[in-house]
Amino acid sequence: MDKKSSKSEKILEAALLLFSKNGFYATTIPDIAKSMGMSVGNIYNYFSSKEKLAKDIIKYSSDILGEEIRKVNEQECSSEEKIRKIVTLYFDMASVKPQHINYFLRVYLANKEVFKDGCEGMLCVSAFVTELMIFFEEGVAKGELRNQDFFSAFGLFMGYLGGFVFLNGEGVLNKNINDYIEDIATNIYNALKQQ
Amino acid sequence: MSQIAKAKIVWLQGLTCNGNSHSFFNYPQMESFDTHFEVLYHPLLLGELTFESLLASHITFDFLILEGALSHDKTILQKFNHSFEDVLDNLSKRAKHIICAGSCASYGGIFRLRDEAKITGALFSGKNKGGYWKEKRNVINIPGCPLHPRWLVDTLFQLIKEEKISVDEYLRPKEIYSYLMHHGCMRNEYFEWKVDSKQFGEKEGCLFYLQGCQGPMTHSTCNKILWNSVSSKTRAGSPCLGCTEFDFPKKALYETHTNMSLPQTPFGISKRAYYSLAGIAKSFKIERLERKLMDEKDN
Numbered sequence: 001m002d003k004k005s006s007k008s009e010k011i012l013e014a015a016l017l018l019f020s021k022n023g024f025y026a027t028t029i030p031d032i033a034k035s036m037g038m039s040v041g042n043i044y045n046y047f048s049s050k051e052k053l054a055k056d057i058i059k060y061s062s063d064i065l066g067e068e069i070r071k072v073n074e075q076e077c078s079s080e081e082k083i084r085k086i087v088t089l090y091f092d093m094a095s096v097k098p099q100h101i102n103y104f105l106r107v108y109l110a111n112k113e114v115f116k117d118g119c120e121g122m123l124c125v126s127a128f129v130t131e132l133m134i135f136f137e138e139g140v141a142k143g144e145l146r147n148q149d150f151f152s153a154f155g156l157f158m159g160y161l162g163g164f165v166f167l168n169g170e171g172v173l174n175k176n177i178n179d180y181i182e183d184i185a186t187n188i189y190n191a192l193k194q195q
Numbered sequence: 196m197s198q199i200a201k202a203k204i205v206w207l208q209g210l211t212c213n214g215n216s217h218s219f220f221n222y223p224q225m226e227s228f229d230t231h232f233e234v235l236y237h238p239l240l241l242g243e244l245t246f247e248s249l250l251a252s253h254i255t256f257d258f259l260i261l262e263g264a265l266s267h268d269k270t271i272l273q274k275f276n277h278s279f280e281d282v283l284d285n286l287s288k289r290a291k292h293i294i295c296a297g298s299c300a301s302y303g304g305i306f307r308l309r310d311e312a313k314i315t316g317a318l319f320s321g322k323n324k325g326g327y328w329k330e331k332r333n334v335i336n337i338p339g340c341p342l343h344p345r346w347l348v349d350t351l352f353q354l355i356k357e358e359k360i361s362v363d364e365y366l367r368p369k370e371i372y373s374y375l376m377h378h379g380c381m382r383n384e385y386f387e388w389k390v391d392s393k394q395f396g397e398k399e400g401c402l403f404y405l406q407g408c409q410g411p412m413t414h415s416t417c418n419k420i421l422w423n424s425v426s427s428k429t430r431a432g433s434p435c436l437g438c439t440e441f442d443f444p445k446k447a448l449y450e451t452h453t454n455m456s457l458p459q460t461p462f463g464i465s466k467r468a469y470y471s472l473a474g475i476a477k478s479f480k481i482e483r484l485e486r487k488l489m490d491e492k493d494n
Contacts, residue, residue: 120478121474121475122475122478123478130467130470133466134466134467134470136455136457137466137470141454145455147453148455150455150456153455
C-alpha cells in the first residue's frame with residue numbers, strides 16, 4: 001500500500017469511529033481532523049467532502065465484511081456450518097470492531113439522503129452482498145437450502161443479525177452476544193434449510 | 196474441360212426427426228455444393244443407390260453423415276430389417292470422415308432422454324465420452340437442433356480442401372463453436388443493464404433472466420451466421436435453448452432456472468465476477484432501456 005492509500009485508510013478508520021458513535025450530521029470534518037492530529041485542509045486532499053467520505057466508508061466496511069464471508073465461502077463445509085461461521089464472524093466484528101456494524105445500521109441505513117447519489121442500490125455494499133449471493137446460490141445448488149427469492153433469504157439472515165447487534169448496542173441483552181451464536185445459527189439454518 | 200472429382204456423401208439416419216436433413220436442404224448455395232459433392236445415398240432423396248445396393252456395394256466415400264441418435268439395441272433401432280450395428284459397421288469402415296450432423300448424432304440429444312444407457316451419440320453420451328463407439332479417430336460433431344446448413348457445408352468444404360479442422364473437447368469445429376450465441380446478440384445492451392424482456396417476440400429486453408435464454412453459455416454462431424441469412428432465435432424474440440451443447444435438451448426450456456433468484460452465470464465467468472457486476476448494473480434504472488424502441492407517438 002502506498003503512503004497516500006495508507007493515510008486514506010487511516011482517515012476512513014477515524015471517520016468511521018466518529019460517524020458510528022456520534023452520527024453523520026453531528027460529526028464534522030474538523031472533528032475528524034482533530035482526532036487524527038491533521039489539519040482540516042489536509043483531510044480535503046484525500047476526500048473532497050464529508051459525503052464522499054461517508055460513501056467511501058460504507059464501501060470500505062462492505063469490503064472488509066465481504067472478504068471475511070468470502071473466506072467462509074471458500075471453505076469445504078456444509079451450509080449449516082457456514083451459517084454458524086458467518087454468524088460468528090459478524091458477532092465478532094460487532095464485539096471487536098462494532099463501528100463497522102454500527103455505521104451500517106446507524107449511518108448508512110438511517111441517512112439514505114447522504115448516499116442516494118453514488119451508492120444507489122447495491123453499489124456501495126456490493127462486495128458483502130455478492131458473497132451472500134454466492135453462499136445462498138451454492139447452498140441451493142448443493143440441495144442444502146430451500147430455493148426461494150434471494151431477498152426473502154437475505155432479509156431473514158441479515159435482518160436478524162443486524163437487529164441482534166442493534167439490541168446488543170442498546171445494552172438490553174441478558175448475555176454476551178457471543179453466547180447467542182449457537183441458537184441464532186440454528187434458527188437461521190432451520191428457517192433456510194431444504195425441507 | 197475436365198470435370199471436378201466430386202466428394203461422395205452417404206447420409207445415414209438413426210433415431211431422428213429429419214430436422215437436420217431439412218436444414219441441410221435449405222442450404223442457399225446448393226448449386227455450388229452440387230458441383231463439389233455427390234450424394235450417393237440419402238434416405239429422403241432419390242439417389243444413385245438404394246439402401247440395399249449401397250450395403251451390397253464396396254464403394255468407398257468421403258463422408259458418412261450421421262443424423263439422429265444411435266443405439267446397439269435392435270429393439271430400438273434397425274434399418275430395413277438389418278440390424279443398425281451391421282449397417283453402421285459396414286458403412287463406417289468405408290468412410291474417410293464421419294460427420295455427426297446435429298445434437299442427437301453428436302450427444303444423443305432428445306432421444307437419449309428415453310434411455311440414457313442405450314441411446315447415445317456416436318462418441319458421446321451427453322457430456323461423457325463413450326457413446327455408440329468408445330473411440331474413433333475420424334469423427335467430427337456438428338451439433339445443433341438442427342444444425343445450421345452452413346456449419347455442415349463449410350466443414351465439408353474445409354475437409355475436401357484437406358484443411359486441418361481444429362476441434363474442441365466435444366469434437367466441435369472451433370471455427371464455429373468457439374463463439375457463443377451471445378456474441379452478436381442484438382439484445383446485449385439489455386443484458387449489460389439487466390433489463391428483462393417481459394414476453395416473447397418483443398424487440399426490447401434481455402431473454403436471459405426470465406425467458407430461459409442460454410445464449411451466454413451456448414457455443415454457436417447463430418448471431419453471426421444468421422438463419423435463412425436473416426435472423427436468429429434471439430433476434431426474433433425467442434430464447435436460445437442451448438441446442439448445440441451436450442446437455443441439450445434441459446428441462447423447462449422457456450424458464451430461467453435460478454437458485455435463490457440467481458441464474459447460472461455466463462460461460463467462463465465466475466459467480467463472484469458476475470453477481471458483482473449484475474448487482475451494480477441492477478442498481479441503476481436506465482430510462483431509455485425501459486422504453487419501447489419505437490415509440491408509438493410520431494414526431
